[in-house]
Amino acid sequence: MPQAKNIADRLRHAALATPHQKAVVFPEGRDSAGRVSYTHLTFSQLDQEADHIAKGLISLGVRPGNRLAMFVPPSLESIALTFGIFRSGAVCTLIDPGMGRSNVFHCLDQSEPHGFIAIPLVHFVRRLKFRRYAKARLNIVVGPKNRRLGCPSYCELVKLGQTSHVELPQTLATDPAAIIFTSGSTGPPKGVQYEHGMFDAQVDLIRDRFGIEPGEVDLPGFPLFALFNTAMQVTTVIPDMNPTKPALVDPVKILEAINNQHVTQAFGSPALWNTVGRYCEKHAIKLPTLRRVLSAGAPVPNHVLRRMTNALSEDADIFTPYGATECLPVASIGGRQVLKETAQQTATGAGTCVGTVFDGMEVRIVKVTFERIENITDAQQCSHGEIGEIIVKGPVATREYFRRPEGTTLAKIKDGDTFWHRMGDTGYFDQQQRLWFCGRKAHIVFTSNGPLYSVRCEAIFNQHQSIYRCALVGIGEYGQQVPVIVAEPEKGAFPQDSAAENLLRTQLLELGSENKLTQGIQKILFHRSLPVDTRHNVKINREALGEWAAKQPIS
Numbered sequence: 239m240p241q242a243k244n245i246a247d248r249l250r251h252a253a254l255a256t257p258h259q260k261a262v263v264f265p266e267g268r269d270s271a272g273r274v275s276y277t278h279l280t281f282s283q284l285d286q287e288a289d290h291i292a293k294g295l296i297s298l299g300v301r302p303g304n305r306l307a308m309f310v311p312p313s314l315e316s317i318a319l320t321f322g323i324f325r326s327g328a329v330c331t332l333i334d335p336g337m338g339r340s341n342v343f344h345c346l347d348q349s350e351p352h353g354f355i356a357i358p359l360v361h362f363v364r365r366l367k368f369r370r371y372a373k374a375r376l377n378i379v380v381g382p383k384n385r386r387l388g389c390p391s392y393c394e395l396v397k398l399g400q401t402s403h404v405e406l407p408q409t410l411a412t413d414p415a416a417i418i419f420t421s422g423s424t425g426p427p428k429g430v431q432y433e434h435g436m437f438d439a440q441v442d443l444i445r446d447r448f449g450i451e452p453g454e455v456d457l458p459g460f461p462l463f464a465l466f467n468t469a470m471q472v473t474t475v476i477p478d479m480n481p482t483k484p485a486l487v488d489p490v491k492i493l494e495a496i497n498n499q500h501v502t503q504a505f506g507s508p509a510l511w512n513t514v515g516r517y518c519e520k521h522a523i524k525l526p527t528l529r530r531v532l533s534a535g536a537p538v539p540n541h542v543l544r545r546m547t548n549a550l551s552e553d554a555d556i557f558t559p560y561g562a563t564e565c566l567p568v569a570s571i572g573g574r575q576v577l578k579e580t581a582q583q584t585a586t587g588a589g590t591c592v593g594t595v596f597d598g599m600e601v602r603i604v605k606v607t608f609e610r611i612e613n614i615t616d617a618q619q620c621s622h623g624e625i626g627e628i629i630v631k632g633p634v635a636t637r638e639y640f641r642r643p644e645g646t647t648l649a650k651i652k653d654g655d656t657f658w659h660r661m662g663d664t665g666y667f668d669q670q671q672r673l674w675f676c677g678r679k680a681h682i683v684f685t686s687n688g689p690l691y692s693v694r695c696e697a698i699f700n701q702h703q704s705i706y707r708c709a710l711v712g713i714g715e716y717g718q719q720v721p722v723i724v725a726e727p728e729k730g731a732f733p734q735d736s737a738a739e740n741l742l743r744t745q746l747l748e749l750g751s752e753n754k755l756t757q758g759i760q761k762i763l764f765h766r767s768l769p770v771d772t773r774h775n776v777k778i779n780r781e782a783l784g785e786w787a788a789k790q791p792i793s
Contacts, residue, residue: 244324248438249321253286278314284321292326293399293406309333311357315380330417332419346371349641350371361379379391379392412435413433418462420564436634447596460507511538518549524551530554530555531557532556556572565635565636565661587694590697594671603620604626612652626665648660677693685719685720711783724763725765
């Protein structure tokens, strides 16, 4: 029998253990001198507010299993609402608004929410498209109330819960807690269904691997990590940034928050740390309070690791946990180890080392196939060191996509009473049992001379001092594709005329010719800004880039 569990119970335990510790700190505004002012909730206050929200929702008619789409910017309210939704037994549906209007509507159509908890603008859209969202009858507006919206405000919800005597439902570890949509960087966004027990397991794995202690202070550049903090009795300092555009973050505001709040841990995409690291390097800034920096969402370039480790104390490090929305965390490695042991191998085409596997998780490498694998006995395991498809099993592997049975069938492999999740990535294990990432399976370029893996090839060209990043794409038919490198030069280094372009192209071709892996790549294109995903601003949209490259004149 599944055990009773609700991830919001972690908040209750934190409130009992340290009721007066700050749970969430928010930059409310600035005074006339430009000094930032903060507001906060303690763990006790956050726990009480979550209770009131849960009881208020139930009083309004919310029932276990109802899907509530939440569109609220990172704030005190957004965290209280998330735990209140969990506690009510409803399913919190999280859609990144930065993924673009059409993708957001696609996700809403797929999830068919029973209600919206959102800012006024979202409710205006909901009202305009009332036929499209006919099921959405359980709505809360967060922000200034407008009678035309026809729904109670956040404050009214909390007040209703304060006077309500309804019983909170008991949830099981296997009950759905949230639907979180993938970024859509390799196909349409898919809703990943999380259970309470999966969130609970994530908290334990992350806490134990990185030695995170109660009482620490975290600055999460990705909103979901704030939930893990609260469950680990860690204070969350909400950064003054747009979480959908981490590459455009103001490094001064990030450093200000780290120093003002004595932040010991910070989480963000490689794009965020690229900006912050460059600023720290330029101004010789050190970050003595930080014990660890975490970066995920895409491979972290070595120049980002180098700049960030130089800004940290000698006993601090930047870690790069590997995983996906469907299965996180899987493996991790420290930046100092990368720079000392694996960076040179990456530069010569070995791939990106993502470290050792988390305790409690299992990883295998199997032969690459784009077909369904019904049972683990049907999967052909690769020999040690051979590149193949990465599959994962463990307590944080999600069971299914929401209302996407065909996607679930392709992504899961039965193994008795359990299952393996297909990461959609390629990689291998080295002799030290470290996992190496070679690129997405969908990004393999199948040439007449065999497959080329994106991350392996791109690293070789990325060594050029004028290149910020590049992408491998294939033009033509499967098995006969022509490999093309599309390079994005560093800011200010884009070739200004044909002579400069030819010189840079020649230099890159020479780099490629020095490595057996890339000797067959003879086509180079330049792009001012590679298209990237909206969630992390790092994952390159190679599908769109391939379409663009196919239209360019290539000599």
